Amino acid sequence: MSECEVERAVQNKVSKGLGYLAVALLGVLAAVAGVVSYQAGRVDFETVTGKQYRWETLEQQWVVVNYFAEWCSPCLKEIPELNHFFRTRPGDVQLFGVSYDLLSVADVQALKQKYHIEYDLIVADENTRLPVSKPQYLPATFVIGPDGTIAAELMGEISSKRLVEVLEKLKSKPL
Template sequence: MLRKFLFSVLIIAGLMAGIVGYSLVRADFTTDDGVSHQWKNYEGQWVVVNYFAQWCAPCLREIPQLNDFYQQYSSDVPMFAISFDAVTPEELAQLKQKFDIQFPLIETVERALPMTKPNSLPATFIIGPDGQVKKQLLGEQTAASLRRAIDILKTL
């Protein structure tokens, strides 16, 4: 009887360890380059997430500025974009090529993102070092406006 009880406890402990271990390594989202990401890896950093759509003219107009921001600041401020519309990985790759998007695109989301899907576009979210949304910017952004917004938020 005691042996069965101990065996049951060991099985339950093993299952619990597996569940905890899986939750520690499970990706929150995957980008179009096949890299898996966890939000906890960005703790202590500012992160920019932009929502866009191919039918949104202002979204397409701001892409060169977002590329500039990414080229200038990605080592300090990781940046991602996500399609407002549900698209396949193949469609996402076509959008990236067609519009010369140079920053990573979120392809699949495994866990809830820190922000909710916006009601209007373009929408850019600035995520603070604590993993929480600090600001939602609506409308076209420039590399300078993004940098300025982050600099202002850092002083608060």
């Protein structure tokens, strides 16, 4: 083999190796782009108003999640209290209601109107990701701290006054 032929053979092997490396690099970049795209498009929950949330966007806020059901009379009795809390809550507190029963957007909207619920309701389905599990008893109210962990579980009917007291006590503790 002449020197030129050897040089050409070496260049071909290098070119093939670089081609394989480029294909592998493109595969890795595609995988990373897929993960980033998935994370960017991921939604933890959606409300009846169509607003989509990720828990990361609620960091540094207190979040109150109230589970209720239309067939639960204490749940219906506390709605005016939760409405009052919603209207007077501190600016760093979000309030969401969640129907215990998996309902369509239209059914959740109908509940919101029928019971004059002023706060936003989460439309829960199999893809809903909340930092709390579905409770065994109703009504159930969870307070999620700014760090995303459950700070309080309040089982049974709750008043606006009691919810404010719990939040004040929790906020006074160092995180």
